[in-house]
Amino acid sequence: MTGTQRSGPPSAGRLAVAAIAALALVIVVGWSSWDPVLLVLCGTALLTVAVAALALPSAAPTVPGPAADPPVPLRIQWERAVEQHARILSAYGQYELDPAMLRSDWARADRHARNTGTDGLAETDARACERGLKLLTHADATDGPEQSAYLEQVLAVVDGLTDRGAVAPPEKLHTELAGRVQRAIEA
Known part of the structure; x- marks a missing residue:
């Protein structure tokens, strides 16, 4: 995916924001003696933050990772290994x-x-x-x-x-x- 689309589950930071907003919403609604209008406004704001943290796409663009190298056929791997062995053997022979x-x-x-x-x-x-x-x-x-x-x-x-x-x-x-x-x- 490219652009600002989000793929996969929300990040740990987004989950933390949503959890804090939900906890604040429960505290404000459950144990508050505020004016009902203020309570509705704060509750709506906290609920909006919690939902936005989970539902909205990420603002950071996703960058595609480096393309994986295509697998090297076994025959080519074998030929490279034989060439490396010949180089080492030649150097060792000179040493000997x-x-x-x-x-x-x-x-x-x-x-x-x-x-x-x-x-x-x-x-x-x-x-x-x-x-x-x-x-x-x-x-x-x-x-x-x-x-x-x-x-x-x-x-x-x-x-x-x-x-x-x-x-x-x-x-x-x-x-x-x-x-x-x-x-x-x-x-």
């Missing part, structure tokens, strides 16, 4: 394969080991972890065949730690190191 991230993961593991200590590891495994970190640091400072040699030694350290059960098999780390060895050889 970032060589700087490999180094930061190794350094984070080293910091954790230093904070928690290597008491849980055999002394040879603790030394192997330190050696692996040093080799990785040297590999980052070199390139070509020299870098390849350092990275192969890091792989050997990681494989040894895995074989002895000191660390869980680091599939991602192993794959990344092997890829870096191959790139260093090709460089």
Whole structure:
């Protein structure tokens, strides 16, 4: 509806006005010792206010609400979700394969080991972890065949730690190191 037409039940404010006017009408008519003419005039005025509050249309124009978006078909929703998934997967893949991230993961593991200590590891495994970190640091400072040699030694350290059960098999780390060895050889 548009214009000044009212739709639905009266608002709480209009109901309150009507209730107050009706209550005043009952009080004036029932318990008043006023002159009958004054009583009729006041009663008529209060009754008019009560009826007007309920019956007359609202003076405020009604504004239609925003149009609801039409429903999106399930196929389009599915395609949008697949596109979003592909974007996230692509960004995550870049994060996973970032060589700087490999180094930061190794350094984070080293910091954790230093904070928690290597008491849980055999002394040879603790030394192997330190050696692996040093080799990785040297590999980052070199390139070509020299870098390849350092990275192969890091792989050997990681494989040894895995074989002895000191660390869980680091599939991602192993794959990344092997890829870096191959790139260093090709460089």
